[in-house]
Amino acid sequence: MPIKTLLKALLLFISSFFLNLTIQAQNQIVVDLISLDICECINNDSTSQNMDDFIVNIESCIQESVLENQSVIEQVWEDTTREFGLDIIDEDFGRLLGENLSTSCPAFLEKIQEFQSNSVENEDLMDRLLYGNKLMEESNCPEAIKVYTDVIYQAKSDVNTKATAYNNRAVCRNEIGDYYRAISDLYVALELVPNFQLPYVNLAESKTFIGDYESAKSDANYALQLDSTSHQAYSVRGYTNFYLGLYDKAISDFDKSTQLDSLFADAFYGKGLVQLNLENYESAISNFKYTQTLTSIYPDLVYYLSNAYEGLGDIDQAISVFKNDSLTNTSFLKLNQIGLLYYGISEYDSSIAYYSRSIEIDSSSAQLFLNRGYAYQDSENHLSAINDFSKALELNPESEQGYLYRGISKLKLDEYDNAIKDFESVLALNDTNAEAYDYRARTHFKLENYEEAIDDYTKSIEIYNADPVVFKERGESYLKLDQTEKACSDFNKAKALDSEDVDELIAEHCKE
Numbered sequence: 408m409p410i411k412t413l414l415k416a417l418l419l420f421i422s423s424f425f426l427n428l429t430i431q432a433q434n435q436i437v438v439d440l441i442s443l444d445i446c447e448c449i450n451n452d453s454t455s456q457n458m459d460d461f462i463v464n465i466e467s468c469i470q471e472s473v474l475e476n477q478s479v480i481e482q483v484w485e486d487t488t489r490e491f492g493l494d495i496i497d498e499d500f501g502r503l504l505g506e507n508l509s510t511s512c513p514a515f516l517e518k519i520q521e522f523q524s525n526s527v528e529n530e531d532l533m534d535r536l537l538y539g540n541k542l543m544e545e546s547n548c549p550e551a552i553k554v555y556t557d558v559i560y561q562a563k564s565d566v567n568t569k570a571t572a573y574n575n576r577a578v579c580r581n582e583i584g585d586y587y588r589a590i591s592d593l594y595v596a597l598e599l600v601p602n603f604q605l606p607y608v609n610l611a612e613s614k615t616f617i618g619d620y621e622s623a624k625s626d627a628n629y630a631l632q633l634d635s636t637s638h639q640a641y642s643v644r645g646y647t648n649f650y651l652g653l654y655d656k657a658i659s660d661f662d663k664s665t666q667l668d669s670l671f672a673d674a675f676y677g678k679g680l681v682q683l684n685l686e687n688y689e690s691a692i693s694n695f696k697y698t699q700t701l702t703s704i705y706p707d708l709v710y711y712l713s714n715a716y717e718g719l720g721d722i723d724q725a726i727s728v729f730k731n732d733s734l735t736n737t738s739f740l741k742l743n744q745i746g747l748l749y750y751g752i753s754e755y756d757s758s759i760a761y762y763s764r765s766i767e768i769d770s771s772s773a774q775l776f777l778n779r780g781y782a783y784q785d786s787e788n789h790l791s792a793i794n795d796f797s798k799a800l801e802l803n804p805e806s807e808q809g810y811l812y813r814g815i816s817k818l819k820l821d822e823y824d825n826a827i828k829d830f831e832s833v834l835a836l837n838d839t840n841a842e843a844y845d846y847r848a849r850t851h852f853k854l855e856n857y858e859e860a861i862d863d864y865t866k867s868i869e870i871y872n873a874d875p876v877v878f879k880e881r882g883e884s885y886l887k888l889d890q891t892e893k894a895c896s897d898f899n900k901a902k903a904l905d906s907e908d909v910d911e912l913i914a915e916h917c918k919e
Contacts (some may be wrong), residue, residue, distance in 0.1 A: 444472035446512035511875055532568050539575060541602075548579035555579070570599040574606045583611055589613045599731070601630065604633040604640075611643045623647045638667035644675040649681050657681050672701040676708065682712055688718040692911060709735075710744065720753050738763055739768040743775060755786040773803035789816040807833050811843055818850050826850050841870040845877060852880070857887045875906035882912065 448468035454460065539554035555576035562569035573596035580589035590613045596606040607630035614623035627644035630637055645660030658681055664674035675751055679694030695712040698705065709732050716725035726748050735741040746761035762779035769775065780795030794815035814829030827850050833843035848863035864881035865876075882897030895917035898909040 427819070441469060441472045442511060444468060444475070448740050449512060449514045456750040474822055506761070532561055532565065535561075536568065536572060536575070539572070543575065543579050543582075546582075548582045551579050566599045570596040570606075571604055573599070574603070576610060577606070577609055577613065581609065581616065584616075586613050586616045590617075600634060601663065604630050604637065607633065608637065608639045608643055611647065615646050617644065618650075620647045620650050624651070634665060638671050638674065641667065642671065642677060645674065645677050647682075649677060649684075654681050654685055670701055672698050672704070675701070676705055679711065679715075683715055683718075686718060688715045691715040692719075706734075709741070713744070713748070717748070722748055737768070739765040739772070739775065742768070743778065746778060750782055750785075752777070753785070755782045758782040759786075771802065773799040773806055773809070776802070777806070777808055777812070784812060784819075785817050787819075789819050792816045792825075793820075805836055807840060807843075810836070811840070811846070814847055814850075818846060818853070821853075823850050824856050839870055841867045841874075845874075845880075848880065848884075852884060852887075855887075857884045859890075860884045873904060875901040875904035875909075877905070879906060879909050879912070882909070886916065 415430040422440070424781035445465060445468045448464065449729045452464055453714035454464065465861045517627050535554055535558050539551045539558065542548070542551035542554060555572045558572040559569055559576070573592045577589040577596070580586070580592065590610060593606040593613065596603060597610075611623040611626035611630065614620070614626065624644060624647040627640050627647060630640040634640065641660045641664035645657045645664065648654075648657035648660060650881065658678060659676040661674045661681070664671055665678075668674075675694045675698045679691045679698060682688075682691035682694060692712060692715045695708055695715065698708060699712075709728050712730040713725040716722075716728060726745055729735050729748075731744050732741065735745070737838065742761050742765035746765060748760065749755075749758035759779055759782045762775060762782060765821050766772075766775050766779065776795045776799040778800065780792045783789070783792035785793060793813055793816045796809050796816070800809040800813070803809065810829045810832040814826045814833070817823075817829060827847055830843045830847040830850065836845075837843075844863040844867035848860040851857070851860035851863060861881055861884045864877055864884065867877050868881070871877075878897040878901040882894040882901070885891070885894035885897065895913065898913050898917060901909045903914065
């Protein structure tokens, strides 16, 4: 028989002589009986993860011990003014039980010390976790990730803290575009705490970023099963529906999200994107402008808002959106966008001015020089256009557009041989570029090389046969060679493609 069983049997035997013992002695026997049971529970305890768990388990042990030894305890209970119960054990014997366990049960002190130490560590971990959250709110995710990683390694057996750190690290990784590692973190968080709702929401977001929309939607649905009042889950499902082309469902999800939280910017932004895609420009503008009142975290919002105004035909307001943005003056992309808007309404001087400001910020972009070159070319400033196209080619020697449009400006300046060289450079890069054949044909025509012009027009038509201008110009080349029948055939083809420019040519040269 185990020693503890013998001790308990002895105590029960002694208790049979209660009437001959003092009250103090009787109380001590009760304390010893319960202490033996508690100590056995402590030695067998493998579930307590922290002090709270430990206290709950001890209370359960006391309850079982009292029920088992109730008849013995009741013999020493002489207070008729109070009904005996578990609360009496705590009030009358709690201090004695604590003292007794401290001296007779080594495991009791070991557990207390362990959980107190863990408690201090957990408080420190929570402080670190909150610090990581603060860094994330400040958009300092690289540093926040380091803090969360530190918490993960220190959390040890505290699965809830560890799971939260994995989840938050994943949120930061989403923010910096590290989507696959974010997904990995979220799966670990769910292994630690399977019904942790937030990782499912964030997993849906990560998968949306990588284009895995069906799987993302499935995760969002499960998040809503866990918490049907989650505005974040409705919003992220709205984005998956948007990217799947399910616009009505997307709007419904965004509406549910904003009903649950009228200040949740993500949902208003998402609804604006859907409405923009549906060409409901006024609704898109309303949602984007309300999003702006809630947050400034969406760097692309001004582009979409401007695009919505452009859809309404309000170019002045589309431009104002950028001009009113405090970040525009330091953003080459936004300055370039203003240049594009001015270019679209043929205000070339304003367009060139904004392209120039954009280039002052970033002179390494070939596209910026191309854009300014187009504006110079359309304003008939071909020397400046050639300079910009040449600069674009220095930055990107394989730019078809650079060679093509530099060649066009050279053609306009009657630099025929140099123009042909540029068109040949285009075709060396891409022999299916119909425009290069067109312009080389026009250059040959200027040089009176009519057969070469016809060859190039023919190659262009083989690539694209629906341009009436090319048929007209090839017809004019045939006329120069006195091949009137072929010329008229081309003029009639141009006419069939709705060209009115050939009416006089047909009337003059193509008699039935």
